[in-house]
Amino acid sequence: MVTSEEREFDDLLLMLKETRGFDFTGYKRSTLQRRIARRLEALKLETTGEYRDYLELEPGEFAVLFDSLLINVTGFFRDPQAWQVLRHRAIRAVLAAKGGGRPIRAWSAGCATGEEAYSLAIALAEELGPDEFQERVKIYGTDLDDRALQVARTAVYDGRKVADMPPELRDKYFEPTGTGLAFRRDLRRQLIFGRNDLTKDAPISRVDLLLARNTLMYFNAETQQNIVRKFHFALADPGYLFLGKAEMLLNHSDKFEPVDLRMRLFRKIPQPVSGTRIGWNSPAAQPEENTRLPRLQGAALASGPVAQLTLDAAGRLALLNTRAEVMFGLQARDVGSPFQDLEVSYRPVELRSLIEQAELDLRTVELHDVIWQRPGAKEPGVFDVAVVPLMDRTGELVGVTINFHDVTRYRRLRDELEQANKELEHAYEELQSLNEELETTNEELQSTNEELETTNEELQSTNEELETMNEELQSSNDELQQINETLNVRTRELDRANQFVASVVRSLGDVVVVVDRDLRVLLWSPGAEELWGLRADEADGRDLPSLDIGLPLGPLLPVARRVLDGAAAADGQGDPVSVEAVNRRGRPVRLAVTLAPLHEDDASVQGLILVMSRGE
Template identity: 30%
Template sequence: MTPSFPVVGMGASAGGLDAFEQFFQHLCADSGMAFVVVQHLDPAHASLLVEILQRSTPMLVLEAVDQLPVVPNRVYVIPPNRDMIIANGVLQLSIPDLPHGQRMPVDTFLCSLAEECGNQAIGIVLSGTGTDGTHGLQKIRDAGGMSLVQEPDTAKFGGMPSRAIQAGSASHVLPVEQMPALLLASRGAAGPVPEMPPRPDRAGNINRILQLLSAASGHDFSLYKKSTIGRRIERRMAQHDIHDIEAYARYLKEQPGELQALFKELLINVTSFFRDAEAFDVLKQEILPQLFADKPEDYVFRAWVAGCATGEEAYSLAILLHEYMDESQRSFKVQLYATDLDDEAINHARAGVYPLNVAQDVTAERLRRFFVKEDGRYRIRKEIREMVVFAVQNVIKDPPFTRLDLLCCRNLMIYLETELQNRLIPAFHYALRPGGVLFLSPSESIGNHPELFEAQNRKWKFYRATHFPPASQAVMTQGRAWSVDYSRHATEDTMKRAKETNFAEMARRTLLQSYAPASVVTDRKGNILYVHGDTGPYLRPAPGQASLSVIDMARDGLQLELRGALQTAASGGATLDRMASIKNKDSLQNVRFSVRPLVDPVAGEDFLLVSFQEVADDAPKKTGRGKGAALPAELQRIGELERQLAYTREGLQATIEEQQASNEELKSSNEELQSTNEELQSTNEELETSKEELHSLNEELITVNNELQSKIEQLADMQNDMKNLLDNISVGTVFLDQHLVIRRFTREAQRVYRLVASDVGRPLGDIKSDLVVDDLLAEAQTVLDSLVPCEREVRTLGDATYLVRIQPYRTLDNVIEGVVLTFTDISRRIEAEEAGRAARDLAEAIVDTAREPLLVLNGKLEVISASRSFYRHFKVVPQETVGRSVYALGNGKWAIPALAELLETVLPRDRSVEGYVVDHDFPGIGHQKMLLNARRLAGEAGQPSMILLAMESID
């Protein structure tokens, strides 16, 4: 079940421990949110992160286990060597598939969090290196959640925060200690955003906002789903702490920059490589073979990816086509168009550079074949990049591509209202060839147009376009921006064209054909791009492999001059006029040609215009003899010049051939260098992989070191506490191991054994003690064997007395690893006991010496002691007297009212009473009249008071 409270996913690597502690130290215990901590951990090292974080927060910190439910006000920590996701409200753990050093645990969890919690998801990226977390934050932003990034200047390692900020994945950038306050402040805005209520004032403000967007961007969002627009507007309002939509509409009008930000917010660029991998498998194994069946080798395959976002889906299709052609050993020309409304996304797609976490979506084989790793990112290889043409296009109002074999439009129509979907489906049918395939996402369909398509795979939404002529008419009459003018004015424009004739254009074409010289347009290298007029007298196809080079196609006698003129014109940009003689059968024809530079102002490229024109010669030179032939001397001179010219041409031709041979050798060398470069590139990739693995290992070592450092500090504090405790309780303690070797001792123990610091590690039996009788080692061995503690008193040579306790040494795992001897100085107690015993003997002697009967009572009026004269006079024994209440003596005969008044009333008031008369029948001695003398003796501090009662008989 999806959690109904915000779930905060927190990711970090190196330096993240301090950041986590700062975060939780500033967070209250009842935030109503759950926190999941994902740290790069050493897979072979037990983590101390739970214990460390528990000291920073009153919330319960738990190490995650598989299927653990997520509840608010708790912190969950990822265990080592595990991948973790959240699904159905529980944490799910798995063993990582990728090798160590290539894992992206933060991205893995944040992506699942975005899918699970939507706008309730909150992602936080803290200190670390690399790119982990960037992709996951973008997913959370696309799902409507909040993404926080630590300010790089405040992080120990700013790599992860900087990459997230550069990718535009962060909605807030701030120091760690300010994050808890922001989360609590936005707690109300993080809740679920309901469907737009049908209140006129709110609907009017939404329309105002859409009108402002349309005016600023030229794009109409009025037919987008109102729930989507509402969530995006609510999120922008929350980021600016605006709670009234009318106030936000005013804010948009005053802040044009916010309009652009909201526009980007509404462009939902959610995509990935091979999203729904099973769908792409069906495309490759079932759909493409049908599309390429019975196609000639020179067939041009046309495809269009509408709403391509940052290009992952377009490149996925290009990779699939490349793989299919390789596996089927067939080669087709591919025209793959990818369009989107977001110009920034298109620029990203054109660059073809993606973070390392794409390895989660692309197989290792495809990564190796179609990607190049550079600067910590993956770049699409050249052969795949050249297959795709990216362009900015509004699929709603701009004309579609036509004669398509495949059209992919996935997860675009789910954000559009039904009316707009019903306009797009006929347009897609219009763009496809009969038999072409429309590829939608699993949550989309062709809606109310089943007559236009035939389902090929209903699960993954492949539809084949059927031949349905009314569909084209429906498209042209829908009122789409690219067809409105045509549908409205088609008949009128046709009639005008029938009535009006463009005589100027007709005359221009006729004059060009009649008077313009034969010409060709070439690029700067001389490759023919366009031919005008009859160039046969000057150019002819060159023998051998077909070539469009104007120099190779030039007739004999024209090549040399034409080559030089082209080189001069290409480098200098000036117009050149040259003369040359072309040999036609048995005569030489003079030709004038010119080379002029051409500049295309749109494309910004330079071209050359080569024009040819025959030169009239009244007396053309004949190569054979005849009437009117030249004189012998002239003929000799002509022959000599011709021989020189032929020799020069042969030499030039040889030079050209040598140059061509050199060029071939250079090409071969270049190919070898390219091969070497590829090998070096492969080596570099391996080194880069090793570098990434070492980098990851270094991050984990830093994390472990931070944890151990924290543990060392904690242990140092505990040792200081223990030292002060042992020093202040004044109890000597000696810790022995299982062999009775000294492990540790306290300062007070040096009064019993003559110990110094260097004695640690020595047997206790080697140390001389100050005990009168030193047999403690035997008793320690007995305790170690029996595990029964013992206790005894010992005396030292200095006449001090110690209470010795010997107990087993138990570890936290209840393992016996030695014994502990404690020495408590009881010398003063012994002296006090002896002094008390002497005083008690003296008091008893004094009491026994008195002639009158005497009783000593405690505060409860119980007899503590009695004199011998009391026993003699009243004829009782100590067993019947000591320890009993004075009223219970003589079987209760001493319960005398006068005695009770004396002891309980008079004595507490007067402290002492003398001559108190008591007349009573006492058991054993009969009726007697006695004088009682009583004194209350106050005890010392903490001691009870006593009563001294003396009796005297009156005859």
Template identity: 50%
Template sequence: MTSTEKDLEFENLLTYLRQSRGFDFTGYKRSTLMRRVSKRIDLLSIENFVDYLDYLEVHPEEFNYLFNTILINVTAFFRDLSAWEYLAEQILPNLIKNKKTSDPIRIWSAGCASGEEAYTLAILIAEILGVEQFRQRVKIYATDVDEEALSQARLALYSTKDIQTVPDELRQKYFDLVGNRYGFRSDLRRSVIFGRHDLLQDAPISRLDLLVSRNTLMYFNSETQGRILSRFHFGLNYAGYLFLGKAEMLLMYSGLFTPIDLKNRIFTKISSVNMRDRLLVTGNSVYEESSKRLSRQLRLRDMGFDTVSIAQIVIDNTGILVMMSEQARTLFALSIKDLARPFQDLELSYRPIELRSLIERAYTERRPVNLTNVERYLPNSEKQYLDVIITPLQDIDTNLLGVSIAFHDVSRYIKLQEALQRSQQELETANEELQSTNEELETTNEELQSTNEELETTNEELQSTNEELETMNEELQSTNEELQTINHELSNRTSELNNTNTSLISILKSLQSGIVVIDSSFNISIWNYMAEDLWGLRTDEVLGQSIFSLDIGLPVEQLRSSIRESLSKKKQFEEMIIDATNRRGREIKCYVAITLLLGLDIQGVILMMVDVDKVTSMISTQDIKERRQEK
């Protein structure tokens, strides 16, 4: 598998996590994230990200293990520093400004683990209020279900590594050295209250100004997240703030919270919540029974809507798809995963017809918009016809809640109408054909008589055609003889070419120099035996290989520019002496001559290579022989 295919599979996995659980990990470093997910799938002996995505769909409990693997050691002081800086510079000052000087400030750190984020909150607020005001006004409730983590948090002792993310000036101001560990200031520690709390079973802490729950929601499924978020909504004061982790987006709960800064995952409470959401956080039996009755009614309503015989969808006034019937899912290939998605992101919003502008028109005119015979092309090349009705949904106070879109399949009626029109046209055509048939019958007799005459003429033509075929046969025989002659000439030329090649090979072998011929792509086409003797590579090992890819004692890179100049006709001949190492490992001085090989076009370059020392030795020996003969 290529790296591109692997990256694409991984991105699809991240998209699935975002759509199925609402957690966006795209802000995390890709290499680290992929390494941690790969570690998890290796433990399960799964081969790739595609199979792991299938595994997640079948085993939803795997999400917990995956998130634990991804978020190893993620709790820390000032984790995601930019988000804490935004909280300190924009949110906390605004929170304090809207309170009276004597009003208490209540904060809840849900899922606090070993307490680093709770103490980070204490530091930031103490910096704004001052230590004295902090002790008098601030209560930070830090909760978790892990008793071991809470015990560590209550000790408030951290190693040097744990507090390395705390700026030096804050470290000196808020931590005391206890042995080889750092302890949070005891006078401020009293304002941070730790306790065990189950987000699902225990009542939420109330009258909160700020609720911090970073990367805790991702351990729960969508339904449970809704219950927890409703409890968070209940616990916050009017316009209270919710601070989540980097991977948490609240895509499906825009009715409870609205983002102040989505990048840093800071939201504010929306004050108006329906009774269904409030019932999620009540603990007494009356509200529980009301919740069950309401739940049954809602299920009954949903089932009734789901089973209607037409395709119908409902979009709220923020553009989110909130309901769709079974017919709509079947007709437009929608799934449950598409619920809570922006309608504009769905193909249905613009195909088979642009619906977004029509929805705006229905909102503006506050009346249904009807469209008839909308054409929709199916995958089997057939056409479907739909009547579309876009109906604005208004509350009792005439506020627009959203829009309902119904799709009536009228293909059967359109096809029936077309069939009737075709039948009428066929009947009219049949009458015309009957009239013309009578006229044709009258003329047929005349045509038959003329046909007999034509047949007689045709017979004579056939006889002449036969004679022409005999003439063509003779011409073909002569052509065949000419082709045999040409074939004989080609055989003779082939023999001559073979002789020429044999002579060329003999010449190359007789030369006492290494001869290498390379083409215009630097690939070797000739490598004589002296080149083999010099560099230790056989001809069959180098033919077709690039001269620059050879691992020989000749530094071929030094020849690159000269070879390029020869191929570009800047130089037709160049010679040089290069330090090299022959196949026996002996350092030599190699004489290299580079000559341009020309044909109809530039064919390549000839390299002649000679061991200078060897040639010198041979010349000296020859001189000695000649002197002896003279004596």
């Protein structure tokens, strides 16, 4: 019974075939299911049906899916020892058979990004020389992946791709470009890359060398047989097939013979054009003189290793051997009976039509794998049946003989071998899957290592920058400390100066006020605060006449103008001016006001110093 998950999986494969032209029905189902399951896990989807809906909504996922299904794992001269065997036992054999400048054709099936096609080109160029290579060789590279084919056509590879190639070959066949190394342009013209689906497209014909390394392993057994038949058709004679180390041709010994089985190199076995014609070469029959000959012939027929029946031209049973008697329950009285009246004519298989065909075509008619459950037998037997027309020396049909070959044991061995092959294929598949996962893990580890190295470099750079900034901050801190010390010194000096000015102000009198030339207050002593109740911060910067403090300025302004003009000293008018003022409590107070000039360094008068003392 087909489960819903299997139906959804079949619907997905049909969708890929109808919408994108990729037919994966011939690929190994378990491999496809495993790789699609990875995509479901990455996208956090539950079923294949959900993934099919996701593909319809997100067409960009097709590219990711195909990259996952068509894993392009390749490299230059992968498995170098196998390439040495290919060069010494196949390439040189082809060149020897193709003497006289005849063209040489090669096909790299499943070429991916082209590394193996170019490896074959290098191997041929080494044997022929570049000039003869350009004249004689044509290499075809095919794959399903269009993006991989585009890389192959460009033929530009980064340094890691060619790192394992011998340096002398790398320098000889690659030219440096801005993005990597490019295969030589003059030799690249002999390689042609195109899309080809091995499951349905026609093969490239008349090729001498066919590379399909680790390509067959992705297909199921039936599809593999179909592809191998195409490979056999594609190869010339002699032609060589070069497979991957995980692939074998256990069931195709009639088409290919191993040249080096361990290195997976095979040679095509030519198929016969026509069957061998059997003629009669014995002399005319001599008169029978030995009376024992008929008995000898009868004994030989009776003891034959296969069950055998012989019919005359009229269709009657003429002869049968002991094995046929036992197998079909026949007796001597059945001899002479019409064959169509006997049970053996239709059981275990319908023989009358085969007999008519053999008599009509005058050729042997064979029927393979006839299954027959004999009465009393525990298991059914398997037989190959051959109906052979019998003709005399004149070519006239005289009867037919029917041979029953019991191949039960051989078929059982074949089934066991096929089962062993399937198990071996499964083991190879699991091994390849594990290898792919290990390669993927290795790539991820390399990527992580590169990221860690980059991060380490960035951290080192950041650390150096931090050290530089720390040095700069330390230097700035030292400068700030010096500035702070200087400010402290200046502050202390300013404090001493302020203390000195305060001491001077206190020494001058009870009240001291300093104004500029515009009579704006520059200094307001504590005595002034006490006298008039106006704080220094309220008086600073204000015009003295605008202050409502009970100080009459009328008598003082004329003297102030003469002092500002510098005339007071000349006139001898430096005596105090007595005025009647009012203190902060509204009480009258007599003040003796002395006005002195405020000089700058250049002796110019910049303001007035008013010293006020209370009178009696």
